Amino acid sequence: xxxxxxxxxxxxxxxxxxxxxxxxxxxxxxxxxxxxxxxxxxxxxxxxxxxxxxxxxxxxxxxxxxxxxxxx
Amino acid sequence: xxxxxxxxxxxxxxxxxxxxxxxxxxxxxxxxxxxxxxxxxxxxxxxxxxxxxxxxxxxxxxxxxxxxxxxxxxxxxxxxxxxxxxxxxxxxxxxxxxxxxxxxxxxxxxxxxxxxxxxxxxxxxxxxxxxxxxxxxxxxxxxxxxxxxxxxxxxxxxxxxxxxxxxxxxxxxxxxxxxxxxxxxxxxxxxxxxxxxxxxxxxxxxxxxxxxxxxxxxxxxxxxxxxxxxxxxxxxxxxxxxxxxxxxxxxxxxxxxxxxxxxxxxxxxxxxxxxxxxxxxxxxxxxxxxxx
Numbered sequence: 424x425x426x427x428x429x430x431x432x433x434x435x436x437x438x439x440x441x442x443x444x445x446x447x448x449x450x451x452x453x454x455x456x457x458x459x460x461x462x463x464x465x466x467x468x469x470x471x472x473x474x475x476x477x478x479x480x481x482x483x484x485x486x487x488x489x490x491x492x493x494x495x
Numbered sequence: 496x497x498x499x500x501x502x503x504x505x506x507x508x509x510x511x512x513x514x515x516x517x518x519x520x521x522x523x524x525x526x527x528x529x530x531x532x533x534x535x536x537x538x539x540x541x542x543x544x545x546x547x548x549x550x551x552x553x554x555x556x557x558x559x560x561x562x563x564x565x566x567x568x569x570x571x572x573x574x575x576x577x578x579x580x581x582x583x584x585x586x587x588x589x590x591x592x593x594x595x596x597x598x599x600x601x602x603x604x605x606x607x608x609x610x611x612x613x614x615x616x617x618x619x620x621x622x623x624x625x626x627x628x629x630x631x632x633x634x635x636x637x638x639x640x641x642x643x644x645x646x647x648x649x650x651x652x653x654x655x656x657x658x659x660x661x662x663x664x665x666x667x668x669x670x671x672x673x674x675x676x677x678x679x680x681x682x683x684x685x686x687x688x689x690x691x692x693x694x695x696x697x698x699x700x701x702x703x704x705x706x707x708x709x710x711x712x713x714x715x716x717x718x719x720x721x722x723x724x725x726x727x728x729x730x731x732x733x734x735x736x737x738x739x740x741x742x743x744x745x746x747x748x749x750x751x752x753x754x755x756x757x758x759x760x761x762x763x764x765x766x767x768x769x770x771x772x773x774x775x776x777x778x779x780x781x782x783x784x785x786x787x
Contacts, residue, residue: 460761479760479774 425451433457437464444468444491458484465493497652497665498524498638498758499745501726502766503733503785506752507632509767510538514629518621520755520762521636525617527758528640531651532620533612535603535661537730538631542571542578542609548585550592551602551610551655552577553648566591574623575613575648576602586658600648600686603655607631607730610661612651632787635728637663643671649687656692657699659730664691665758666722666743674718694719698727712736712782724777726756734784741779748772754785 430440432455440455441463449470454477458464462481465474468491476484476495485493500520504510517534525532536542543549555562555577559570568581568588581588585604592599603610611624617638621627637652644650655661668674671690674697679685683696694715701711708727712734715725724743727734735756737745746760750772757763760774777783 459764460759462761479764481759481761 427452427454429454429456431456432459432461432464437461440464441466444470444472444474446470465491468493496527496640496758498527498762499636499652499663499665499724499726499756500524500758500762501635501663501728501733501735501756502633503728503754503787504632504752505754509752510632511630512767513631513634514539514625515627516766517629517634517636518627519765520757521617521621521626521638523762523765524636524638524758528638529616530641530646531612531614531639531648532617532637533602533610533639533651533653533663534621534624534626534634534636535608535610535653535655535728536626536629536631537607537633537659537728539609539629542580542629543605543607544580546582547580548583548588548604548606549609550579550585550588550604551608552579552592552596553600553602553612555596555599557596562592562596565595573611573625574620576611576624578609578611601656603653603661605655605659605730608655608659608661610653610655612653613648614646614651633728633730633733635661635663635726643667643691644687644689647687650689652691654689654692654695656695657702660695660699660702661728662691662695662698663726664694665724665745666738668694668719668723669721670719671721690721694723694725702729708732708734709782709784712784716780724758731787732784733786734782735777736782737777737779739779741777745777746774747777747783748774 469489671693
């Protein structure tokens with residue numbers, strides 16, 4: 424079973440998290456904690472990954488998504 | 496865009512944190528427009544001491560010491576705002592100030608209310624005001640992206656035009672010129688060409704005629720065209736209403752300890768206990784009101 428990669432927006436800058444989700448050849452499952460209403464969470468995803476965001480998000484969350492399955 | 500925030504505290508143990516919480520909310524909304532910033536604080540023991548009337552003025556053509564000597568009041572300068580306090584009714588202090596300084600801009604008045612506003616970003620102005628140190632039971636704030644009138648102190652929100660009252664607005668009224676003309680004809684005085692001031696004066700008139708805040712806001716919805724999310728506060732009430740289309744964002748959160756409203760959830764994310772709050776988006780033309 425694949426491991427789940429966890430990000431915490433209270434600790435990791437949003438750009439870092441989005442950049443990690445844009446890495447080439449990405450697959451698997453990701454979770455994002457503590458979005459606290461931030462804009463642009465998990466935007467522009469273009470990999471067949473599953474992303475779960477635990478909490479409230481602001482504008483553009485999961486925007487411009489191509490192949491990912493994003494659950495907020 | 497503009498950003499609006501409001502915090503109505505129910506638990507007195509939180510009163511000492513009011514300024515710190517409102518500062519966080521307002522600065523978070525700074526991205527929605529940093530042309531000007533304003534805040535109304537209800538119940539700060541330094542800015543509006545118990546047993547005193549308080550009047551907030553801008554653009555006074557005299558130094559704080561001169562105003563204090565001329566009017567026999569205490570004057571505190573907080574950046575562009577002068578706070579005048581004395582053991583008198585705020586209406587009487589206001590009348591004396593208007594007579595001595597007819598060109599000054601009245602930002603607000605009441606027994607418990609201090610209104611601070613000015614041109615600039617919330618991060619800069621909240622620091623100059625030392626807002627984080629303020630205490631009280633209620634705070635309302637606004638950060639402006641100017642659309643309908645100039646970036647001047649007169650165009651800064653809140654509009655606090657009736658005793659203890661305050662209004663902040665995200666949006667723009669379409670028929671404000673017509674309503675301003677009607678109110679002027681009825682003897683109402685205006686300080687600016689700003690659309691929000693028309694809404695505030697309209698509500699103040701409704702309240703002065705004896706209507707409650709729900710009835711006043713219902714009448715506003717019937718008379719005003721345009722886009723609006725409004726937060727209307729008084730010393731004992733806190734109310735939110737949105738126009739029929741409700742395209743201007745708003746989120747309300749409520750716990751046993753407080754009621755809060757913000758243009759976006761992120762303004763509320765730092766409030767204590769928000770993870771257990773009841774959170775919702777206010778419905779179009781529904782008036783939400785709370786009382787102390």
